[in-house]
Amino acid sequence: MSMPSVRIYGNRLVQILAHRGLCGCTESEIDINSGAGVICIKGKDLAIAEINDEYISVKGDVNSITYGN
Amino acid sequence: MYRFVNYMQNYVGIKISGQRPYKFINICLKRRIALWNIERISENEFSLCMFAGDFRKNVRAVALKSHVRVHITYKKGVKYSLKKMIARRSFIAALIMTTCLFCLLSSVVWRIDIEGADAALRVSTRALLGEMGIKRGMFMSDVNVKAVSSEILGKDKRLSWVGVRKHGTTLTVELDKASFYKEKESEDIKDGEPRDIAVSKDCQLYKITVVNGAKLQNEGSAVLSGETVISGEGGCAEGTVQGIVRYKAEAKVSESAEMLRFTGRSSERTSLLLFGLKIDLPAWGRNKGDFTSYDSFYTEKYLINDSVPIGTGHLVMKETAYEKAELSREEAEMKAKTDTETMLDAVIPDDAEILATYGCFTEKDGALYYTAEAEVLENVGVYVKSPPEKAEG
Numbered sequence A: 001m002s003m004p005s006v007r008i009y010g011n012r013l014v015q016i017l018a019h020r021g022l023c024g025c026t027e028s029e030i031d032i033n034s035g036a037g038v039i040c041i042k043g044k045d046l047a048i049a050e051i052n053d054e055y056i057s058v059k060g061d062v063n064s065i066t067y068g069n
Numbered sequence B: 001m002y003r004f005v006n007y008m009q010n011y012v013g014i015k016i017s018g019q020r021p022y023k024f025i026n027i028c029l030k031r032r033i034a035l036w037n038i039e040r041i042s043e044n045e046f047s048l049c050m051f052a053g054d055f056r057k058n059v060r061a062v063a064l065k066s067h068v069r070v071h072i073t074y075k076k077g078v079k080y081s082l083k084k085m086i087a088r089r090s091f092i093a094a095l096i097m098t099t100c101l102f103c104l105l106s107s108v109v110w111r112i113d114i115e116g117a118d119a120a121l122r123v124s125t126r127a128l129l130g131e132m133g134i135k136r137g138m139f140m141s142d143v144n145v146k147a148v149s150s151e152i153l154g155k156d157k158r159l160s161w162v163g164v165r166k167h168g169t170t171l172t173v174e175l176d177k178a179s180f181y182k183e184k185e186s187e188d189i190k191d192g193e194p195r196d197i198a199v200s201k202d203c204q205l206y207k208i209t210v211v212n213g214a215k216l217q218n219e220g221s222a223v224l225s226g227e228t229v230i231s232g233e234g235g236c237a238e239g240t241v242q243g244i245v246r247y248k249a250e251a252k253v254s255e256s257a258e259m260l261r262f263t264g265r266s267s268e269r270t271s272l273l274l275f276g277l278k279i280d281l282p283a284w285g286r287n288k289g290d291f292t293s294y295d296s297f298y299t300e301k302y303l304i305n306d307s308v309p310i311g312t313g314h315l316v317m318k319e320t321a322y323e324k325a326e327l328s329r330e331e332a333e334m335k336a337k338t339d340t341e342t343m344l345d346a347v348i349p350d351d352a353e354i355l356a357t358y359g360c361f362t363e364k365d366g367a368l369y370y371t372a373e374a375e376v377l378e379n380v381g382v383y384v385k386s387p388p389e390k391a392e393g
Helices: B002-009 B021-030 B052-066 B078-086 B089-106 B119-131 B145-155 B329-347 B388-392
Strands: A005-009 A013-017 A019-025 A029-034 A037-051 A055-067 B011-018 B035-042 B045-051 B068-076 B111-116 B159-167 B170-177 B195-199 B203-212 B228-231 B238-252 B256-274 B277-280 B294-302 B310-326 B353-364 B367-379 B381-385
Touching: A005 A055, A013 A037, A019 A037, A019 A055, A019 B021, A029 A055, B002 B011, B002 B045, B011 B021, B011 B052, B021 B035, B021 B045, B021 B052, B021 B068, B045 B052, B052 B068, B068 B078, B078 B089, B111 B119, B119 B145, B119 B170, B145 B159, B145 B170, B195 B238, B203 B228, B228 B238, B228 B381, B238 B329, B238 B381, B256 B294, B329 B353, B329 B367
Parallel strands: B111 B170
Antiparallel strands: A005 A013, A013 A055, A019 A029, A029 A037, A037 A055, A037 B035, B011 B045, B011 B068, B035 B045, B159 B170, B195 B228, B195 B381, B203 B238, B238 B367, B256 B277, B256 B310, B294 B310, B353 B367
16 A cells, blocks of 8 residues: 655645545545545645646645544 | 646536535546546535546546536637637638738748958949849749859859859848959069069979079979069079960850951042151042041152152051851851960960960860960069068078
8 A cells, every 4th residue: 555645835735645536625624535544634725726646736725734544 | 837738738627516526536536537626616516627638538437437417617728729710700811811921921032141252242242133133022933043143243253153042031142252363473672672583473393593592492393373482591582483384265166256347448548748747638528537447558659769758648548347257167166266376375475485285175065165275484483572581581
């Protein structure tokens, strides 16, 4: 199982490599499935800038990134 | 750049709605379909972008599998833009007009560049081009480069070569100034001033007699005009230099020639000779002999067997004029030979000794020419000023 790699550009952009797809998406929370569980990005005006089989880019005012199960 | 690439590849903006829109996105990811600008509209609705190719090939299957409905909200890209444009007649008309205008303007001479030679020659060549009708704004196809170059070359004798080249909308004329063979002339040297002896013409040295100075060249060697043969070594060189010079003349064998002939009109003038004085008598009522070209014969007669200084002078003038004459082949060849010999005679110095002469007919550019050559032994030494370093030494 490949572990995800998370890149954070300030609090404006988060890039997650080796993800496994989207679990949930709202303006305040985006859940991304990965080899390390669900990565939960919380913030304001969140949107998926780009998504493909390699990485997912989330833009907006990012407050927190947490790992769930 | 990223947006431009997307635009070139064409993409569509779609809206997906259904119970599990996330599933649609995840299936797309599994099928390696790139998505971007994913925005959540509501709980069950999303808007996103994807490439038009992916949309055509995969979206129907993905939508069926994920139980979502797909609506196209917009299409963007070159293909869609062109489709829109082509649908407009005015655009097509403008496109055709622009193409025609482009073709028209690119077939016109926009610039004439003249390169090479000196400024004066370039200016005169530009004027010559103007006279020939070669100017900016004319069609490139109307310019015959060979004809233009040969016409310029023919009209300006100072040029040895002219090249005309079309390059896009620019007409480039390249010039090469002729360097004519010039004999070295004797320089004005004051008495006692250091001097050398050089050769006046290209020749093969035949005999060098050194009275004062040092011989720099040997007999038999070939030297060019202006080359020093006897060095004064800081003093005044004295001696003679004889060289074998080769002269060449050429004339075209032409079967039509202009020849000077008598027209048949003549005029006579009588004058009275009195003790050495010559008094012209008026030519009443007769042909006054106002000829522009004539041959004259003059005879004098004195009284009592030329013992008295009183007599008459008689001048007969016969009008001549150039007439075009048709010559036979033999006559034309003979005329060409005579012409070349006359040309050679004019250039060979009177005191020179002619060692050998050659002559042959050659064909050039479809015309027959007679070429005559002469090997001549003559004095070729001329005094020239010694170069400064030698004069000082």
